[in-house]
Amino acid sequence: MASTFLPKHTLLFSLLLFFLTPSSSTASPSKTSSLAADVSPRTQAEKLIRGFNLFPRESVNIGAGDVDSAASLASGGKIVESRLKLPLLGNSGSSIQDLGHHAGYYRLPHSHAARMFYFFFESRSSADDPVVIWLTGGPGCSSELALFYENGPFHIANNLSLVWNDYGWDKVSNLIFVDQPTGTGFSYSSVDSDIRHDEQGVSNDLYDFLQAFFAAHPQLAKNDFYITGESYAGHYIPAFAARVHQGNKAKDGIQINLKGFAIGNGLTNPEIQYEAYTDYALNMKLITQSDHDNINAMLPDCKQGIKQCAAEGGNACVNSYEDCTSIFNKIMDIAGDINYYDIRKSCEGDLCYDFSNLETFLNQKSVRDALGVGTIEFVSCSSTVYEAMLTDWMKNLEAGIPALLEDGLKVLIYAGEYDLICNWLGNSNWVHAMGWSGQKQFGTSATVPFVVNGAEAGLMKSYGPLTFLKVHNAGHMVPMDQPKASLQMLKSWMAGKVAMTGADSEIAPS
Numbered sequence: 001m002a003s004t005f006l007p008k009h010t011l012l013f014s015l016l017l018f019f020l021t022p023s024s025s026t027a028s029p030s031k032t033s034s035l036a037a038d039v040s041p042r043t044q045a046e047k048l049i050r051g052f053n054l055f056p057r058e059s060v061n062i063g064a065g066d067v068d069s070a071a072s073l074a075s076g077g078k079i080v081e082s083r084l085k086l087p088l089l090g091n092s093g094s095s096i097q098d099l100g101h102h103a104g105y106y107r108l109p110h111s112h113a114a115r116m117f118y119f120f121f122e123s124r125s126s127a128d129d130p131v132v133i134w135l136t137g138g139p140g141c142s143s144e145l146a147l148f149y150e151n152g153p154f155h156i157a158n159n160l161s162l163v164w165n166d167y168g169w170d171k172v173s174n175l176i177f178v179d180q181p182t183g184t185g186f187s188y189s190s191v192d193s194d195i196r197h198d199e200q201g202v203s204n205d206l207y208d209f210l211q212a213f214f215a216a217h218p219q220l221a222k223n224d225f226y227i228t229g230e231s232y233a234g235h236y237i238p239a240f241a242a243r244v245h246q247g248n249k250a251k252d253g254i255q256i257n258l259k260g261f262a263i264g265n266g267l268t269n270p271e272i273q274y275e276a277y278t279d280y281a282l283n284m285k286l287i288t289q290s291d292h293d294n295i296n297a298m299l300p301d302c303k304q305g306i307k308q309c310a311a312e313g314g315n316a317c318v319n320s321y322e323d324c325t326s327i328f329n330k331i332m333d334i335a336g337d338i339n340y341y342d343i344r345k346s347c348e349g350d351l352c353y354d355f356s357n358l359e360t361f362l363n364q365k366s367v368r369d370a371l372g373v374g375t376i377e378f379v380s381c382s383s384t385v386y387e388a389m390l391t392d393w394m395k396n397l398e399a400g401i402p403a404l405l406e407d408g409l410k411v412l413i414y415a416g417e418y419d420l421i422c423n424w425l426g427n428s429n430w431v432h433a434m435g436w437s438g439q440k441q442f443g444t445s446a447t448v449p450f451v452v453n454g455a456e457a458g459l460m461k462s463y464g465p466l467t468f469l470k471v472h473n474a475g476h477m478v479p480m481d482q483p484k485a486s487l488q489m490l491k492s493w494m495a496g497k498v499a500m501t502g503a504d505s506e507i508a509p510s
């Protein structure tokens, strides 16, 4: 339970408070005296969760529910998967009669007692379609958020019925959603020590899962494989891709046919992305030029902290999170009630989005029985997992990408243009600054429209295996705001013709 949680962390956060106190008492003019209250990681995590109108009963899925009975679902390093039969409204648009929807648990072998929960949806079009895995960020938010509100096969209607999504990514892929890191969603353990604190732990667990998944579905191992996700997955994804690539090179286990990865509104290179906040906010008229210049006075501390984090890890990373988050919070103080995931929208009180039906839906007995989750809690977003990853937050995950590009993996970095928190400008900046053999050519490539149904749905730039796409009329959650464009993007990119923008590559609902 949360109350028995991590002695290591308690220590970490006492240290954090210790460091914050002097920093606010000797506050420079650019730092507000309410800094400690504003930036406390737990407060940030709770704000995130309330902003989605989510109320998880537990702060982490450790020891909640009847672990022993659920343990029999997956033991001995094995995967236990069962067929899902959920009532669905509308038309799947599929020619495949017997649509395969599955949910399962996997006993993570490099853990004491952790089980990873996942959904697997067979493609509505062809068993030969690529296998795509999706990771939601947070850190600590369940991938079911994306499944039910973004790119899954179905959405939750207001009356809690499930309705087919005409633009689910399972229209062009065999699609997997995993709850991770351990403690998130339905993924659980009985012990705190299974909580992950860095990308090494995260990517090893994901790699182990993938090996077990392809062992259980050998017919899919020959298919192309892509890693996708959003937000904090901008950290998970490059690490996971590098882990798979490394396993392949070492000829470990099953060869995974990794072709590339896509990151949507991600946090990948904090130093560049935190620097871009004020520029983006100024461009979007959220702040004035003088606000911009004042807030930028906080940048040197943030950048220095990031360097220290890279050198020392641990508390230096938590400190830099504090310093850098103050920049973001200062912008939000000025911008007011805007939804930082979509600056066209405002937040009413704490409420920025309403994803509460997700918890209501997943807590129904009939649904829980269908999913085989026993009495395991659903932790929509875990503040404990969020905090546990604070030492990882300011790490630069861009560093591992050039080697993957040189080996020919396709990389797509896309961003909805109205998101502030992982805005397109910061993403574009690091993508342009990334050193690799095609950097110069990428920089001088033309920006071209990304056309969907004859209309410009975004602006795109690519060279060789690297593509950057700014998506119009979308915030942080691109598949939610622009479902058709996002499906088109995935399909064209996987087919290696994201630059081909004609009616021939169009995706129409059936």
Ligand SMILES: *[C@@H]1O[C@H](CO)[C@@H](O)[C@H](O)[C@H]1NC(C)=O
Residues within 6 Å of the ligand: 089, 157, 158, 159, 160, 161, 163
């Ligand atoms: C629930 O909502 C869906 C989608 O709006 C609708 O098709 C369905 O008829 C509704 N069901 C009931 C029982 O009202």
